[in-house]
Amino acid sequence: AKVAPHDYPGLTSARAQVILMTVFGILAVDFATVPRYFAKTEKTGFSPMDLGVGAFVIIVAVSSREAKNILPANRWQNVGKALRGSVALIILGLVRLFMVTVLNYQNPVHEYGVHWNFFFTLACTRVLTSVVYATVPIHLDWVVAVILGCTYEACLVFTPLASFLDSDERSGFLAANKEGLASIVGYVALHLAAVATARMLGYKPRNSARDWVMTGLQAAGMAAASFAATYVMHTAVDPVSRRLANLSYCLWMYSLGTFAVALSVGVSLANAVLLPRSAHVDYNLFAVSHADNSHTDFDILWKSINYNGMAVFLLANILTGLVNIFFHPRTASDIVCFVALVGYIYVLCIFAVFLHRKMVKLKLPFT
Structure with missing residues (x-):
């Protein structure tokens, strides 16, 4: 029998890792601490x-x-x-x-x-x-x-x-x-x-x-x-x-x-x-x-991010926009950069895991 894609742990982790690395990168490159060649x-x-x-x-x-x-x-x-x-x-x-x-x-x-x-x-x-x-x-x-x-x-x-x-x-x-x-x-x-x-x-x-x-x-x-x-x-x-x-x-x-x-x-x-x-x-x-x-903690995290991948990505874009509008990442110190990025990723992961535990899947219209 053919295998459904959600049954592949490798695909689940890969998709979640791509989302997590992308949302980290879109905010990280706005800080002066991160070298411009990463942008x-x-x-x-x-x-x-x-x-x-x-x-x-x-x-x-x-x-x-x-x-x-x-x-x-x-x-x-x-x-x-x-x-x-x-x-x-x-x-x-x-x-x-x-x-x-x-x-x-x-x-x-x-x-x-x-x-x-x-x-x-x-x-x-x-x-x-x-x-x-x-x-x-x-x-x-x-x-x-x-x-x-x-x-x-x-x-x-x-x-x-x-x-x-x-x-x-x-x-x-x-x-x-x-x-x-x-x-x-x-x-x-x-x-x-x-x-x-x-x-x-x-x-x-x-x-x-x-x-x-x-x-x-x-x-x-x-x-x-x-x-x-x-x-x-x-x-x-x-x-x-x-x-x-x-x-x-x-x-x-x-x-x-x-x-x-x-x-x-x-x-x-x-x-x-x-x-x-x-x-x-x-x-x-x-x-x-x-x-x-x-199950490992990473199994839970990957499944959670996959479950609401679009919602996680949307929240990441909103948070990135708010940081850029109300703060000045290019002039922030190294410690501010570190705290902001850790807090940002922590919020996104908690958001994903919380929704997954409650079995809440957020969808935009027509999806």
Whole structure:
């Protein structure tokens, strides 16, 4: 039988860790204590904060119905669901836009544009990928990903598109938001590639450690190949640009995603070997159960963050905005930075665990 995605402890922890690292980063980089090279790059290069949007795209992809190969008879039904589900992201995007325009919250124009932001990008990616799956056989998604990624990269390298995106032209809606709109193509390609990989590596029955060893080796091979491709693209063709989500950036994110899978499988295999005799390993789920049904604190935290991931992320954005509006992070001392970040993460974790314990799941309209 196929395995539901929420049954994978590895996916649960990975999704929660991405959310936790992202919400930590969005506030941390506002403090002078944190070196600026941790912040998002302006045009090209590598930075921890550049991982956020790509990681979210991958996490959404590997959790999708397409990754589980579960599609309705009428595949256009998924487009309707994607449209309804994207309403929440659009609402968050409008809230962010309100904070930028009315409350004068910081907004580097070179990131997404004048009006565009992270939430609008995720919403468009979600809808456009659902349209792809409604019109193209699911087993050809990797072909579409390759065609999209390579065609977009060719346009950046061989046409005036890159010059236009790097210019200061901001007249009209398209020019004002050119970075955010152009990058959608790259994120759609990344999403499709992640779905195809998850379907191949993730959602299939396994009965032994040997099956997982093969999965780990496959993931490691993909990571090595994509790391090599990233290096060649970055040094010889087109530098990595999170701002444009070019092919170099997509390869970088893909390599990190497959490396994370290989690392997770390796750690789980080591854990299975070192388990006490009272524990049992379900190799289909790669889940460990103990005789006393005990769970670690991290298990509880990861499940709690997953249970209300969008609510945690929304609260993090609200708290970050309040800190920037009413305080001055760039002039704060090291001790203030430390106390603020610890308190901020503590509040978010307590919020998530409290809601999970009460079995309260917060949802935005239409989700």
